[in-house]
Amino acid sequence: MANSAQREGVAAGATLNRDAAPGETLLKVTGLQKHFPIRKGLLQRQVGAVRAVDGLDFEVKSGETLGVVGESGCGKSTMGRLITRLLEPTAGKVEFEGKDITHLGVGAMRPMRRDVQMIFQDPYSSLNPRHTIGTIISAPFKLQGVTPEGGVKKEVQRLLSVVGLNPEHYNRYPHEFSGGQRQRIGIARALALNPKMVVADEPVSALDVSIQAQVVNLLDDLQQELGLTYVIIAHDLSVVRHVSDRIAVMYLGKIVELADRDSLYKAPMHPYTKALMSAVPIPDPRRKSAKSERILLQGDVPSPISPPSGCRFHTRCWKATEICKTTEPPLLELKPGQQVACHHPENFEDQAPQDTVLLTVAKQAAELVADEVLAESAATSAAVAAEVTATPAEKPAVTEKPVVTETSAVAAPEDEAPAKEK
Amino acid sequence: MTELSKSGAAVGEPVKDSPAPSAFLEVRDLKVHFPTDDGLVKSVDGLSFTLEKGKTLGIVGESGSGKSVTSLGIMGLHTTGQYGKRKAQISGEIWLDGTELLTADPDHVRKLRGREMAMIFQDPLSALHPYYTIGQQIVEAYRIHHKVDKKTARRRAVEMLDRVGIPQPDKRVDSYPHEFSGGMRQRAMIAMSLVNNPELLIADEPTTALDVTVQAQILDLIRDLQKEFGSAVIVITHDLGVVAELSDDILVMYGGRCIERGPAEKVFYEPKHPYTWGLLGSMPRLDREQTERLIPVKGSPPSLINLPTGCAFNPRCAYADVPKDNVTRTVRPELAQVGGRHWAACHMTQEQRERIWTEEIAPKL
Structure with missing residues (x-):
């Protein structure tokens, strides 16, 4: 594919980082905290803090998929935004390819943005309704000042076909697409700069079951083809099991269990993990009595x-x-x-x-x-x-x-x- | 309305002429169409089913398949007047305990609504009024149908909150919806819908907005309450797990029609429609060994304005090209009995489907 060629083009302007070999640590997080202050009164004094993320330690290895599960409010989305540095951590350290990115400013983060991309949950609100999908998917090139080989349009059309959309739909607007197709547009945009790591925050939860499976398979194929590293945040334990190599279970801002997929699902060790897994309704009417x-x-x-x-x-x-x-x-x-x-x-x-x-x-x-x-x-x-x-x-x-x-x-x-x- | 019902030929099961059905709830050839600038949206197009007291029917389908429109239709909550041309066109028959609801006097339906039939909505935050306390809202629902003083009604509200498992119900009865968590709001809404002991309870995606652990609590609660009150329950959801947990019968909807209906066991273990196969194959399952790949249904759900000719599922069906005797693709398959109390709408012969299911689909699930 044109990927390697494109990668050269991308890397040329960026801080030249050696690509992490599969299995090497790509992202390292230590003691990560994010407290959102609660301010009250005329002087807006801080009266407390929502401790959304309260001390996380984990690593993401190159080429793997880390799944993050937890109930709403456990801090999993905040975690996703911290490691992509859309939020600045209160404490702790985020290292990407050995480089400390914890407190980098917007400008300093820009080169890193090529390597870390995000797929959002809601395919309706994450695409600008006034832009054509051509504009949406080519935005990363514009922002990064990169001209892909063969021109932006050609590259966008290639991306569209990679995610299973018709390249001729380049000039259409988001409202002309269904939910599943929009999610594919979001994925194409995330892949535009050929990132190393993609953080997907609930990538399929807004989609219908039959479409969910299409997108899950697409993410799978893209990982194999492009050697992507995923951090997939989701609340659906069966989807997470399907896509992940390792899984972190979060509860109230902490990781309570972090394990290989098979160990976790066969023999969960934290009582919370066990309760969470037992709560998933099983699509098998014969098990109804076994509640x-x-x-x-x-x-x-x-x-x-x-x-x-x-x-x-x-x-x-x-x-x-x-x-x-x-x-x-x-x-x-x-x-x-x-x-x-x-x-x-x-x-x-x-x-x-x-x-x-x-x-x-x-x-x-x-x-x-x-x-x-x-x-x-x-x-x-x-x-x-x-x-x-x-x-x-x-x-x-x-x-x-x-x-x-x-x-x-x-x-x-x-x-x-x-x-x-x- | 009447004009439509005349032209509304038998779709699905044949509509019998006998006016008084024996079943507790019987829906016959229900159609709900919405005129829009782009054309007529046939959200529900000929749906028939029956439901007995004490039983649960699960309606499954993707967004836009007509599940919610069906439930609102039964409750009589579609606007049929105020907006001039923009009213919903409803036809068919809905028999609830011997009364036909579509032709009944609206005032009479109003009396039944809340008392005989009640509904649990998907999003409790938008279904509860933010301005009134939980107690006031439950009391209102109770006093509309019962001539009792406020004190008695309040006692009843506290009792219901206690029944649905809200801690300290005598205190929480004076809380506002925003003071409740998501799961508690859903409990409060269940309390409100059950306050009059309705005989028909429609739960429209009752747990979609909730976390799994809370979902488990709510499913448990719905099941217990049904046992206790013996109501007929319709559960509408896109989650096959939830349906399997609760339902006795399952109705699978696609493009505004029923494409398969039968006892839960049959639909899960011997499904007879390619779309049902697709749903089962799309779903990652915790109770099975890890499969390498999911088997998605290709394409997207159809537009309800321009449904594909013939079987609405045919553009997405992996078996559309299987040779069928004397049928062309442009003919719409009717619901046909494929077993005891089990119907499916597919052109393939029973043998063809049996073979595909046992040889191609079942081993991959």
Whole structure:
């Protein structure tokens, strides 16, 4: 394709960065925070802050897809805007290809914009209704002062055909297209400068199911063809599973679990992840009676203005104990490729086995969780423990671990556990 | 209206002449058309179904397939007067518990609305009035249909809020909608629609605006309440998961018509229409092993002004070229029975569909 040629043209004017090889870290985020101030009164004094994103650490490797899931208000979109630097972080550090871009100004960010692009959720409001799609897709070239090989028009038409639109529709306006087609226009615009990383914020949630599948497949094809790196933010767990290699689960501004797709969906370790996954309605009428498998969470997500102390999930968790209220669990790699921030993880040995007294809220929450689920949870942790013992590539501490007896909450104390606690 | 109903020939199932149906709700050949400058928008074009008390019908379809227009039509909420030429043209028959709603006196329908049939809307924030407290709105809904004093009505409102799981209902009854979270607003709206114990409840995308964990709570609530009140429920949604959770029967709509209808099990396990196959293939599923690729339906939903001739799905159908006996593409397939209480509208023969489903589609899902 003309991509490599175009890449030369693009890179010539930009800060020449070596392309990250697949698997190398492309984006590194440490301690990322974004607090939106709440101002009140005549003097607009700051009276508080919405802690939308409150300490994120993760990496995105070149060529992979990182999925970010969470409920509304968990900070996933803010995270997307922070890593594309549409917002300036309150604290923390964002490094793209080893370069600190945390506090770069608009001008200094401009060269980076070629490499990091965004696809927006709403294909209706993200396209200017008064511009033709030719103008919309060629805007990145104009802004960056780049003339692609063969001229802008030819390149735009090529992009249109890449995303599956008719190149002859160059002069049409957004209203002449359906939702799915508009989303394709948004994707074409994001691809115009041949970026390295594309952040897609709910790319398919505004689309109908049949169109959703078309766009998901398109994103997939483009990644394979162009070697793109994606950060896909979505609330739909089944879509996220389909597109992602690794998945971060967010709750109230924090990552509670970050794991490979298969580990996460087969054996979620954070109770929140488990509840979230069990809540997805399964399109299978024969499972209708099996609703007891579902973990219902109590109430709503607490306010990010004053998030709960300790583990932020402790107010709704059925496994919460005193330590959850007082100590915030760190995000630790408990299994290879699976990081979890929990004192009492599912499908794994307890991280704070000495603390067994459930909080009152947890007792109430546990009433909503069927006994079968608790029993199954115990059984799976046992099975997982056995599996872990059987795998040769695990950590030594886990090998010595006996098969977990009953619930994971009463699992045998681990020597390593208190050490992990800090 | 009358003019249309005369010309409205039998589409879908044959319209019987017997005036009093045995079913609790029976919709016969419902058509809702909107005249616009660009032409006549046939949002619903010949829809028939029945629903018994205590049962749930799930209506599935993409945006613009006529799901919501159907529900508003049953509720009698389409404007048919004020805007001169711009009124909706409705024809067909809607029988609710022995009363035909389309020809009934509007005042009578007004009495039924809210009491016999109620609706849960998609977006609770725009369906609730921001100016009145939740309590006032529930009390109003109750007092319109019951001659009781304000105190009794308020007690009833508190009771309903408690029933739908709002904590501290005696306090929250005086809250305004903006003081509630999304899930609580949806609960409040459910409380409002159920305050008169309606026998028909229409839930139009009841959980689309909610997060999954809240969605699970609401689905659970709808299911429990239905068991408790024994109402007939119509759930309108685009989410096959939600339909599978709630419905006994499923009706799949495409381009304003029903293209497949049957018991939930049949529609999910032995679907007989290529569009239903498409819907099932488009959907990534958590309960299955990861598939490499989704199988999307090509193209986009049709324009309701110029529906494709013949089967409305034919431009997008992967099997449109399968040879069919004595039928041309320009003929519209009628709903035909393909099994016990299972209908589909497709030109392919039963055997052809059976073979394609078992050999080509099912293994890929």
